[in-house]
Amino acid sequence: MAAGERPSCSSLTTKELQQNLKLAKQNERPVRLLFEIPSSRVVDQLLNKYVVRQSVETYNRWNFSNCVHVLPLQAYQIVVMRSGSFDSCRVSIERRYSDFRKLHNKLLEEFEEELEDVLLPPKLLTGNFSPENILERRLALQDYLAKLFATRCVRHSAHFSEFFTEHEQKQAHVLLRAGQFKAALGELQTVLEIQEKLLPWQKSTLTVPALSAIAVCYRDLDEPEQAFSAAQRALPPVRRYGLKPYRAALLELLVDLGYQLGRPVAQLQDELTAIRNGERGEVCFRSLKEVVIHKFI
Known part of the structure; x- marks a missing residue:
């Protein structure tokens, strides 16, 4: 074999092939999905007054038919990307807490036992939108998505x-x-x-x-x-x-x-x-x- 020439696979011993395979595996970076929630924003949802809990007597006493109630909600930006390989495309979507709740309820119907230790972060109280609470909530929802994806049955679920x-x-x-x-x-x-x-x-x-x-x-x-x-x-x-x-x-x-x-x-x-x-x-x-x-x- 000429100097500097790499040996072909046919000329390698079994031990050398195993060592090469081991090195190749060590150099591989596992590819997995990452979810990042870098920001959120407050959106106003307009509700008819009668949607909010009101007694029949109160509703009849006051004419709320043309009034509205402004309910502030958090909309979370979710960035989806793959790690372990070059991923130049960071795709983002926006979801509200109610969307997370709907997903969680659907998954519980199918995989209640598998999700026993995967808890959806509780909802923030209306008006409790301090920067500290919002940051904590973003990180909690980010961790929640990561745990869902780590659960095989959920990862394969259409929901x-x-x-x-x-x-x-x-x-x-x-x-x-x-x-x-x-x-x-x-x-x-x-x-x-x-x-x-x-x-x-x-x-x-x-x-x-x-x-x-x-x-x-x-x-x-x-x-x-x-x-x-x-x-x-x-x-x-x-x-x-x-x-x-x-x-x-x-x-x-x-x-x-x-x-x-x-x-x-x-x-x-x-x-x-x-x-x-x-x-x-x-x-x-x-x-x-x-x-x-x-x-x-």
Whole structure:
């Protein structure tokens, strides 16, 4: 062997291979998810007076029908990022304490025993929004999310991922139905980035609705390259996991865009024809836009 030349794997002894493997493992940094709540803000929620506990006599004595009660609430910024690898994309969302409470109640219904030692921090009393209390609450909620993610059954639960994406996804589809495609894209990109961080081993199925909606937005914004790219990313998991509502719609969009862009689409066209011939009379074919909107009606 020439001087300075590294030995091939075939020339290494078993002991040397084991040592190399050990070194490689030592150099690896485990990748895990981090949640940071760097800030919060007070938002005012307007409530009708009768929503606040009032006796019937008091309500009848005073006409509160046109009055409102301003209830200050804390909205927490949550930053999601992955550690152990270079992650230049720090995605942030905003959630209120009531959102944490809803998540906790849903998880308790499924995993009460597993969450016996995972407690949701108590709610701050109205008006008790001193900087010290707010900081303590932010750190407590941050720790709460970390403990949830460390619990395997919770990490794989749909409720956990929906906590981080459902609000943005619904808002995106409201905007999409209103024809505000650029605004919808901003929400959908946030959804997609968070989904890819939360459960990368399951992202192939989780991201299909977001990718499909992104393709629809780009199509209606007359940006065929981006629309084709998003639809192309969504198609493999749709094929692999048999997500029927999306398959024909994605293929139809890809064929139309492919002709427009001068891409080879013969195989896609054959696949679409085979699906339509095989399921004729059994399936009502929708456009991808119809599929996307129907999911969130």
